[in-house]
Amino acid sequence: MATKILIPTPLRPYTDKQEAVEATGATVGELLADLTTKYAGLKAHLYNEQGKLRSFVNIYLNDEDIRYMQKDQTPVTANDTVSIIPSVAGGWGI
Amino acid sequence: MPRVCALDVGVATAIRRHGEETFPHECCGALIGRDDRVIAAVGLPNTTEEGPRRRFLVRPLDYRMAEQKASELGGELLGFYHSHPDHPARPSQFDLDHAWPNFAYVIVSVMAGVSKVMTVWYLKEDRSSFDEGTLNGDENSDSDSPSPVHG
Numbered sequence: 001m002a003t004k005i006l007i008p009t010p011l012r013p014y015t016d017k018q019e020a021v022e023a024t025g026a027t028v029g030e031l032l033a034d035l036t037t038k039y040a041g042l043k044a045h046l047y048n049e050q051g052k053l054r055s056f057v058n059i060y061l062n063d064e065d066i067r068y069m070q071k072d073q074t075p076v077t078a079n080d081t082v083s084i085i086p087s088v089a090g091g092w093g094i
Numbered sequence: 095m096p097r098v099c100a101l102d103v104g105v106a107t108a109i110r111r112h113g114e115e116t117f118p119h120e121c122c123g124a125l126i127g128r129d130d131r132v133i134a135a136v137g138l139p140n141t142t143e144e145g146p147r148r149r150f151l152v153r154p155l156d157y158r159m160a161e162q163k164a165s166e167l168g169g170e171l172l173g174f175y176h177s178h179p180d181h182p183a184r185p186s187q188f189d190l191d192h193a194w195p196n197f198a199y200v201i202v203s204v205m206a207g208v209s210k211v212m213t214v215w216y217l218k219e220d221r222s223s224f225d226e227g228t229l230n231g232d233e234n235s236d237s238d239s240p241s242p243v244h245g
Contacts (some may be wrong), residue, residue, distance in 0.1 A: 007163060007183040009171045044221060045195055058154045058193050065154070072230070086157050088174050089142070090189040091120055091149035092181040 003031055003076050006083040014041035028059060031082060046084070047055030056087040099172075099174045099214040100131045101231035105140055108135045109202055110209035110234060111144060113177035117207045118227035122176040124160035125198055128169045132198075132231075149188070150176045173198030180204070185212040185224050191211070193217040198227065 002022040007015050015021050023038065025031035032053075036043040048054050058064045060083040066074045076082060105125075112121040112135075123137040138160065142151035152174065153162070164171045174197060178186075183203035185193075193199065195217050202212040212232050216223035229235075 008157075008194075010242055012198055013132075027166070031111075044173045056194075060154070084150075085154040086194055087154055088152035088157060089150065089192040090186070091142070091144075092124075092160070092178045092186045092188075093148050094187050 001026070001078045003078055004081045005031065005035055006081060008084055008086050009041070010044060011042055011084065014045075016037050021082065025043055025072075026048045026075060027072060028061065028066050028074045028082065031076055032059070033071070056089055058087060060085055096225070097216055099132060099200070099227050099229050101229065102127070102131065103231070103233070104134050104213065105135050105236060106133050106232040108137075109175050109200060109212065112137050112175075113202045113204040113209050114207060114213065116146075116177065118179045119203050120148070120150040120177050120179060121152040122152055122174060123174060124152075125173045125175035125200060126160075126164045126167050126169045127172050130172070130198070131229070132172055133169055136160060136185070136191070137225065147179060153183060171197075175178055175202065177202050177204045177209075183213040185215050186226040188222070189215075189223075190224065193224070195219065195221075195223070199224070200229070211235075 001074050006020050023031045023034040025034050096216045100219050108193050122140050123135050125132045127133040138152050138156045141153050142149040168204045183201040199215045203210045214227040
């Protein structure tokens with residue numbers, strides 16, 4: 001079962017410049033695991049050293065942030081669209 | 095050779111003006127263009143809840159809007175700019191920890207309400223630090239200010 005994943009601009013160099021790719025999995029976590037297996041360059045930018053999604057990486061299932069659903073256990077189907085949407089943060093100091 | 099980020103006429107002025115308007119808070123916005131040439135700087139709301147004097151945050155919905163705006167202008171999202179009020183125009187550890195690859199990060203230092211040095215930075219592929227790029231087209235560049243130190 002393949003689900004469509006929308007890739008933001010800064011990550012497209014790791015998906016052969018594709019704006020949308022497909023991956024398989026029954027949950028968002030499985031889907032992202034398949035995605036980063038297929039496109040290995042994504043991994044360091046999506047996950048921190050502890051293997052957790054970075055805080056500024058937002059995963060939306062259709063139009064809903066998975067943080068407010070079942071996080072990486074959120075079920076997905078072939079009819080869903082998953083989006084990786086950046087937050088952009090910074091500032092001076094530590 | 096440092097990567098070159100070329101700003102079209104008016105872009106640097108727009109970034110500087112935004113940084114001065116929001117001083118002492120940080121401003122932020124999107125850089126839109128193509129092939130390292132920035133045709134527009136689009137100001138975005140700083141939605142940080144950590145204190146806008148030293149932080150900025152572009153929410154996912156505003157990020158989406160910026161990508162949409164880039165498409166409307168026939169370009170793509172090249173990166174983001176933000177200001178460092180009363181601090182140098184060099185990236186902080188916080189900037190590094192939150193950076194996206196392949197984006198240009200323009201930083202303008204705003205000292206006592208007046209924009210000064212403006213620089214551009216690119217995240218290294220291994221996320222260890224930034225490489226400084228060359229910023230062209232800054233018609234108001236502050237040549238009297240010292241060069242920023244690499245972060």
